[in-house]
Amino acid sequence: MTPADDLVVQRPEGLYCPPGNFYIDPWRPVDRAIITHAHADHARPGHAHYLAAASGEGVLRARLGAIDLQTLPYGEAVDHFGVRVSLHPAGHVLGSAQVRLEHRGQVWVASGDYFVAGADDDPAESNATCTPFEPVRCDCFITESTFGLPIYRWAPQRDLFADIDRWWAANAATGRASLLLGYSFGKAQRILAGVDPSIGPIVVHGAVEPLNRAYRAAGVALPETKLVTEITDKASLRRALVIAPPSVQNSVWTRRLGEHGDAFASGWMQLRGARRRRSVDRGFVLSDHADWPGLQRAIRQTGAQRVIVTHGYESVMVRWLTEQGLEAGAFSTEYGDEKEESAEVVLEPAGA
Amino acid sequence: MKAFAQLFNELDASTATSAKVEALKRYFAAAAPADAAWAVYFLAGGKPRQVVPTALLRALACERAGIAPWLFEEAYQAVGDLAETIAHVLPPPTAPSDVGLAEWVEQRLLPLRGTEPLEQAQRIARYWDELDTSGRFLLTKLIGGGFRVGVSKLLVQRALAEVASLDAKVVAQRMMGYTDAKQMPDAARYVALLSQTTSGPAEAGQPYPFFLAHQLEIPLGEFDARLGPPTDWFVEWKYDGIRAQIVKRAGSVWVWSRGEELVTERFPEIVALAAHLPDGTVLDGELVVWKEGAPAAFNLLQQRIGRKTLTKKVLADAPVGFIAYDLLEWGGVDQREQPQSVRRPLLEAAVRGAPGIRLSPIEERTSWAELAALRESSRERGVEGFMLKHRAARYGTGRTKADGTWWKWKIDPLSVDAVLIYAQAGHGRRASVYTDYTFAVWNRRPVDAAEAQAVVEAIAKREPAKAGALQLVAFAKAYSGLTDEEFRRVDKVIRANTLEKFGPVRSVKPTLVFELGFEGINRSPRHKSGIAVRFPRMLRIRDDKPLAEADTLQTLEALLASGHRTAA
Numbered sequence: 064m065t066p067a068d069d070l071v072v073q074r075p076e077g078l079y080c081p082p083g084n085f086y087i088d089p090w091r092p093v094d095r096a097i098i099t100h101a102h103a104d105h106a107r108p109g110h111a112h113y114l115a116a117a118s119g120e121g122v123l124r125a126r127l128g129a130i131d132l133q134t135l136p137y138g139e140a141v142d143h144f145g146v147r148v149s150l151h152p153a154g155h156v157l158g159s160a161q162v163r164l165e166h167r168g169q170v171w172v173a174s175g176d177y178f179v180a181g182a183d184d185d186p187a188e189s190n191a192t193c194t195p196f197e198p199v200r201c202d203c204f205i206t207e208s209t210f211g212l213p214i215y216r217w218a219p220q221r222d223l224f225a226d227i228d229r230w231w232a233a234n235a236a237t238g239r240a241s242l243l244l245g246y247s248f249g250k251a252q253r254i255l256a257g258v259d260p261s262i263g264p265i266v267v268h269g270a271v272e273p274l275n276r277a278y279r280a281a282g283v284a285l286p287e288t289k290l291v292t293e294i295t296d297k298a299s300l301r302r303a304l305v306i307a308p309p310s311v312q313n314s315v316w317t318r319r320l321g322e323h324g325d326a327f328a329s330g331w332m333q334l335r336g337a338r339r340r341r342s343v344d345r346g347f348v349l350s351d352h353a354d355w356p357g358l359q360r361a362i363r364q365t366g367a368q369r370v371i372v373t374h375g376y377e378s379v380m381v382r383w384l385t386e387q388g389l390e391a392g393a394f395s396t397e398y399g400d401e402k403e404e405s406a407e408v409v410l411e412p413a414g415a
Numbered sequence: 416m417k418a419f420a421q422l423f424n425e426l427d428a429s430t431a432t433s434a435k436v437e438a439l440k441r442y443f444a445a446a447a448p449a450d451a452a453w454a455v456y457f458l459a460g461g462k463p464r465q466v467v468p469t470a471l472l473r474a475l476a477c478e479r480a481g482i483a484p485w486l487f488e489e490a491y492q493a494v495g496d497l498a499e500t501i502a503h504v505l506p507p508p509t510a511p512s513d514v515g516l517a518e519w520v521e522q523r524l525l526p527l528r529g530t531e532p533l534e535q536a537q538r539i540a541r542y543w544d545e546l547d548t549s550g551r552f553l554l555t556k557l558i559g560g561g562f563r564v565g566v567s568k569l570l571v572q573r574a575l576a577e578v579a580s581l582d583a584k585v586v587a588q589r590m591m592g593y594t595d596a597k598q599m600p601d602a603a604r605y606v607a608l609l610s611q612t613t614s615g616p617a618e619a620g621q622p623y624p625f626f627l628a629h630q631l632e633i634p635l636g637e638f639d640a641r642l643g644p645p646t647d648w649f650v651e652w653k654y655d656g657i658r659a660q661i662v663k664r665a666g667s668v669w670v671w672s673r674g675e676e677l678v679t680e681r682f683p684e685i686v687a688l689a690a691h692l693p694d695g696t697v698l699d700g701e702l703v704v705w706k707e708g709a710p711a712a713f714n715l716l717q718q719r720i721g722r723k724t725l726t727k728k729v730l731a732d733a734p735v736g737f738i739a740y741d742l743l744e745w746g747g748v749d750q751r752e753q754p755q756s757v758r759r760p761l762l763e764a765a766v767r768g769a770p771g772i773r774l775s776p777i778e779e780r781t782s783w784a785e786l787a788a789l790r791e792s793s794r795e796r797g798v799e800g801f802m803l804k805h806r807a808a809r810y811g812t813g814r815t816k817a818d819g820t821w822w823k824w825k826i827d828p829l830s831v832d833a834v835l836i837y838a839q840a841g842h843g844r845r846a847s848v849y850t851d852y853t854f855a856v857w858n859r860r861p862v863d864a865a866e867a868q869a870v871v872e873a874i875a876k877r878e879p880a881k882a883g884a885l886q887l888v889a890f891a892k893a894y895s896g897l898t899d900e901e902f903r904r905v906d907k908v909i910r911a912n913t914l915e916k917f918g919p920v921r922s923v924k925p926t927l928v929f930e931l932g933f934e935g936i937n938r939s940p941r942h943k944s945g946i947a948v949r950f951p952r953m954l955r956i957r958d959d960k961p962l963a964e965a966d967t968l969q970t971l972e973a974l975l976a977s978g979h980r981t982a983a
Contacts, residue, residue: 214500336496
């Protein structure tokens with residue numbers, strides 16, 4: 064295999080498939096773009112034609128408005144200049160997809176962002192708000208590595224949501240609201256699907272509700288939510304779980320909550336330093352990205368002999384994969400954040 | 416261990432004082448005295464000596480986690496804390512236990528010291544396997560000797576006092592020396608802390624909690640309005656030594672450092688002088704090396720403390736004196752409730768009876784302006800400025816203002832404008848943020864901005880500097896003085912201008928000029944620049960200052976020549 068046969072290469076506009084003449088999650092405007100999922104760093108405005116997973120249509124339109132969008136159910140293929148393209152669940156957020164490309168007997172898969180937790184396949188650990196990650200056999204796997212360090216292992220979801228419930232219930236018992244900060248798209252819905260709604264009312268920030276609507280329209284069961292402006296009985300706020308994007312921390316918006324506890328939900332909360340920099344009462348380690356054992360398992364299950372690492376701890380991942388006997392390299396992308404700042408919570412990658 | 420780990424997490428998670436005190440009270444109310452005894456020890460800053468070298472911990476963690484050392488180092492760089500890195504990389508526990516803190520420390524941790532490395536490794540691996548992430552983190556901190564928690568001793572005392580319905584000051588005094596390495600905490604000592612029977616002036620060598628001063632930061636013009644006339648105050652020089660108490664009771668002398676360490680044996684000359692004090696006397700003052708009629712540089716004292724054996728030569732080279740500035744007990748009676756104006760004459764009487772102990776002189780002037788002028792002589796005198804003690808001030812506990820006020824009125828630091836050339840990520844709260852910087856000055860004044868820029872470009876191209884040519888010379892490291900906001904900004908600039916990475920250190924294309932402050936400057940053959948500065952810190956970012964106008968080695972030389980040496 065020579066580089067000329069590569070099904071995906073790096074171009075200034077983004078990751079490009081030469082035989083198919085299209086891009087995957089490009090960061091500059093192009094003619095044809097396959098979008099793995101609707102987070103802002105992957106789904107950018109300005110492309111002429113979009114292709115995305117059918118289940119992601121609602122969220123993608125909620126974010127990008129009127130675009131020329133073609134959708135494809137998971138597993139169905141289309142042919143484009145001899146490249147057979149199909150989309151497969153990535154488990155990251157609603158409608159997130161891995162892109163499988165097949166051309167002249169070669170199969171490549173670009174993962175986008177994906178969520179798989181732990182070394183063993185356990186259905187209890189998958190993301191309840193979307194179709195679970197599906198391993199796809201391939202020759203070359205293009206993988207993310209947001210949490211590509213052995214310090215990142217996610218605790219069982221059951222324990223994590225029980226922790227959140229306890230924190231919420233304890234706040235409610237002392238008559239103060241529980242402000243839980245998390246990314247509006249994906250993280251917020253995962254929290255909603257995981258908490259115990261019998262503890263009290265659930266209030267969401269105005270940035271979260273449009274995504275909730277898209278999730279509900281796609282058939283994802285979420286508990287009842289209200290906007291803070293819809294709360295007529297102010298006393299009920301003091302028992303409420305309030306879900307809002309991180310940007311509201313210390314803003315005037317939080318004043319209407321009165322006295323409240325605050326917490327932050329993100330994979331970065333695994334580290335004490337990041338928790339303390341956030342200066343919230345609690346940090347809940349809830350991520351929509353694969354943890355270290357999850358990354359290893361996902362890569363292994365593809366059977367790929369060649370792996371290309373994108374955003375995250377690329378150099379670590381590349382060295383580790385090379386030591387495992389795989390051919391590994393990296394693409395420099397504009398996904399996530401400036402890569403060096405991936406341990407920062409200040410400018411957090413979408414949905415981490 | 417579970418309860419203590421839970422307490423640690425609560426203290427660590429919260430920034431609210433009330434929440435911390437509540438968490439402490441919950442713990443103390445429920446804990447067995449033997450466990451609580453150790454909890455108080457650790458929370459109050461007690462540190463058992465390191466039981467196992469960190470190299471062994473690293474190697475063992477790699478082995479247990481099945482990862483290569485390089486990968487462990489990468490993880491450590493991201494975490495910024497060794498114990499936390501270990502806690503996260505280890506596989507989940509297979510034999511969970513809930514053993515109490517006292518048993519952990521006494522039966523397991525302390526016996527590790529002196530055990531064969533192989534046996535140590537086997538035991539530690541077993542211990543890790545019993546604990547969850549937070550338990551492992553704590554255990555590893557305790558083994559490695561690096562335990563710290565965000566709670567002040569005052570808060571611990573307050574919580575204990577509230578649990579036992581005692582006055583916090585009583586608890587504070589009973590706790591003096593509690594963390595001294597020579598005594599082991601046990602249930603009896605813990606119970607004694609909370610005992611309801613008051614025991615009069617402390618038995619044996621028990622010292623009093625130190626009263627600490629606040630930094631005075633108001634312009635001279637406001638002194639009269641804010642402080643009143645200078646005649647309301649005792650004005651004394653502020654010495655740069657080790658704060659200490661001399662306790663003389665029942666024919667014996669004890670010397671306690673501000674760190675509540677019993678240091679009697681290190682200062683035989685002080686013990687000899689203090690033997691002349693009457694029983695029932697406690698003095699507060701400063702230990703300094705005293706040479707040729709003046710206090711000597713702090714580093715002489717530091718070297719002296721480092722000596723294990725005090726030979727005649729050591730004692731002759733660095734003779735230590737005690738400058739007494741307060742009296743806490745006299746005739747066996749606690750004097751701390753007396754105003755300064757009463758304690759001072761008693762102090763003078765006490766010192767008269769013990770020749771050799773120096774009395775801290777009082778400077779009397781009629782105006783603050785005159786005192787400010789006098790303060791300018793601080794550096795020549797080898798002192799840090801003035802201490803202001805209100806005549807009516809009682810002797811308080813810790814850094815409180817409830818009992819009256821002590822101010823430290825320090826001289827302004829020396830300062831130069833320097834260029835940032837290397838950066839390293841911080842630890843703890845600053846992990847993964849570049850906060851530790853190395854600064855340089857020019858070896859000579861650049862002819863113009865273009866010449867300076869040419870040097871910057873050469874550095875960016877990794878061209879080695881030519882001998883004799885204009886170049887930047889590193890001279891100081893600093894990591895404090897900026898706000899979180901400013902650190903974030905500088906962090907961005909560093910990431911955008913990184914030239915090379917050497918492990919955790921990055922070389923940075925010079926773009927930022929900082930005003931660096933420091934307390935003193937000395938020649939040092941160990942530094943490339945030939946100069947060492949004391950307590951360097953960042954005063955501000957000089958965005959207004961072009962690189963070419965940063966200071967030079969000659970600026971530093973001039974400071975040296977003008978006698979701005981660290982008290983030497």
